[in-house]
Amino acid sequence: MKQNKLISFRLPVIVCLLTCGLLYCFSYLIENSFEKFSIQQNVTELNSVITSVERELSYYAPDENRDEFFQNLLLILTGHHRLFVYIIDDSGKIVYRTRGPNLSIALTPTVLEQIIKNHRTAIANVDKASYRIAASRLMVENGKQFTTIAAVARDLQLEFIGRLRHGLGILIIIACVLALIGSVMTIYITQKPINRLIKKIERINLKSLNYRIPTTSVPTKYVSLVTAFNNVLNRMQDVFHRQHNFTADIAHEMRTPITNLTTQTQIVLNNARSTEEYREILYSNLEEYEKMSQMISDMLFLAQADNRQLIPNLICIDLHDMIMMMCDYFEPLTDEKHITFCLEGNCSHIQGDKRMLGRAISNILSNAIRYTPEKEKITITLSQVTEKRVKIIISNPGTKIDSKHLPHLFDRFYRIDESRHRNENDNSSGAGIGLAIVKSIIEAHKGSIYAESDDLSTRFVINLPTVN
Ligand SMILES: Nc1ncnc2c1ncn2[C@@H]1O[C@H](COP(=O)(O)OP(=O)(O)OP(=O)(O)O)[C@@H](O)[C@H]1O
Numbered sequence: 001m002k003q004n005k006l007i008s009f010r011l012p013v014i015v016c017l018l019t020c021g022l023l024y025c026f027s028y029l030i031e032n033s034f035e036k037f038s039i040q041q042n043v044t045e046l047n048s049v050i051t052s053v054e055r056e057l058s059y060y061a062p063d064e065n066r067d068e069f070f071q072n073l074l075l076i077l078t079g080h081h082r083l084f085v086y087i088i089d090d091s092g093k094i095v096y097r098t099r100g101p102n103l104s105i106a107l108t109p110t111v112l113e114q115i116i117k118n119h120r121t122a123i124a125n126v127d128k129a130s131y132r133i134a135a136s137r138l139m140v141e142n143g144k145q146f147t148t149i150a151a152v153a154r155d156l157q158l159e160f161i162g163r164l165r166h167g168l169g170i171l172i173i174i175a176c177v178l179a180l181i182g183s184v185m186t187i188y189i190t191q192k193p194i195n196r197l198i199k200k201i202e203r204i205n206l207k208s209l210n211y212r213i214p215t216t217s218v219p220t221k222y223v224s225l226v227t228a229f230n231n232v233l234n235r236m237q238d239v240f241h242r243q244h245n246f247t248a249d250i251a252h253e254m255r256t257p258i259t260n261l262t263t264q265t266q267i268v269l270n271n272a273r274s275t276e277e278y279r280e281i282l283y284s285n286l287e288e289y290e291k292m293s294q295m296i297s298d299m300l301f302l303a304q305a306d307n308r309q310l311i312p313n314l315i316c317i318d319l320h321d322m323i324m325m326m327c328d329y330f331e332p333l334t335d336e337k338h339i340t341f342c343l344e345g346n347c348s349h350i351q352g353d354k355r356m357l358g359r360a361i362s363n364i365l366s367n368a369i370r371y372t373p374e375k376e377k378i379t380i381t382l383s384q385v386t387e388k389r390v391k392i393i394i395s396n397p398g399t400k401i402d403s404k405h406l407p408h409l410f411d412r413f414y415r416i417d418e419s420r421h422r423n424e425n426d427n428s429s430g431a432g433i434g435l436a437i438v439k440s441i442i443e444a445h446k447g448s449i450y451a452e453s454d455d456l457s458t459r460f461v462i463n464l465p466t467v468n
Pocket residue numbers: 363367368371396398401409414415416417429430431432433434435436458
């Protein structure tokens with residue numbers, strides 16, 4: 001929120017400064033071009049007057065045809081507003097002078113010589129008025145020299161430039177204020193739904209994790225953001241839910257063997273027993289201890305997997321040989337149910353941890369044996385998917401697993417038949433972490449596993465890279 005406020009403050013200031021800068025450059029350009037234009041106009045006007053005067057000077061001798069000469073000068077100057085002319089002969093005497101400012105105050109002989117020499121104009125300030133001055137020197141036929149000085153007042157131009165500057169200044173201020181107000185309002189309008197959204201998000205806590213932000217209450221451009229956020233909430237809720245169930249399940253699984261042990265001990269202590277009877281009871285207790293110990297080591301194994309500490313000890317494995325050995329290992333169990341194993345196909349050797357992969361496959365096989373009806377067949381198929389990937393399919397007949405359960409089979413403590421596994425006297429079902437361990441092992445080998453089931457069979461499909 002604080003960050004938001006900072007952005008909402010910064011942005012209008014930036015917009016305002018940019019507008020101000022742009023308009024300043026624009027007004028500078030306008031002012032500059034007008035000034036250049038007016039200088040050019042003055043210079044052209046002064047030069048044209050001086051040329052006309054010099055033409056008259058070379059045509060008439062001002063001393064002889066004085067009246068005619070003055071009349072022509074008047075004609076030349078007609079129409080030129082606030083333009084003044086001075087003609088000085090080589091003795092320094094003023095031959096002609098229009099009524100106007102006394103330029104000799106501002107125009108020293110040196111400055112005058114420079115103007116003439118460099119063919120340039122100069123600015124002179126007389127009586128608080130500013131003039132642009134041009135001058136030229138002409139030698140006429142009789143050898144006489146005349147200096148013509150022309151000056152034009154700049155007051156109007158300066159006044160116009162001043163007004164222009166003032167107007168542009170006001171325009172810049174108004175534009176900046178408008179840009180500031182406009183950008184503040186735009187930010188406020190666009191930020192409003194975001195702020196509402198932030199408030200809603202801030203209200204979400206562990207207790208209201210099932211709350212979802214309605215996509216209908218946000219502008220269309222934020223719908224995908226809200227949908228993504230709601231999806232994150234879905235995933236988080238799922239994780240929290242599983243975490244919660246996980247703790248409850250561990251407590252339950254630990255309570256069962258401890259209750260068994262407590263009850264058994266209480267019964268034993270009620271009466272005196274023979275050494276043989278005590279031995280038997282201790283054996284039975286040992287079974288419960290082993291179950292607990294197994295459960296704890298399974299939990300530790302999964303915790304290791306969660307912390308990415310499950311590092312396979314890689315060696316070259318012949319999967320065909322390894323599975324054959326496992327089938328032999330399970331023979332007493334399969335014989336009991338008259339189940340047979342059928343190992344089909346083959347694949348190249350892979351790099352893997354023999355103990356871990358053995359544990360994973362035996363978990364799947366023990367499930368398969370548990371859920372296969374008597375006198376049926378469990379099929380294990382090995383195949384080479386690509387040069388670098390192999391596939392193991394373990395398929396057993398039995399009741400179809402509903403598709404809604406399939407993605408959860410690998411979750412910890414997940415069992416399809418809740419009532420059956422909660423029956424503490426039912427030894428046919430396990431804790432429900434066998435497949436979770438399988439998944440951790442396969443993923444530690446950079447492989448993947450999924451389950452599929454139909455009316456004919458349930459299949460566990462493992463994909464493994466040959467090289468890790
Ligand atoms: N081959 C199979 N056929 C039918 N259902 C299966 C099969 N394998 C697993 N399941 C179902 O998946 C659930 C989870 O299996 P998992 O191996 O994780 O747990 P478990 O066998 O119940 O207990 P544990 O393996 O910890 O002793 C089982 O409870 C069962 O409902």
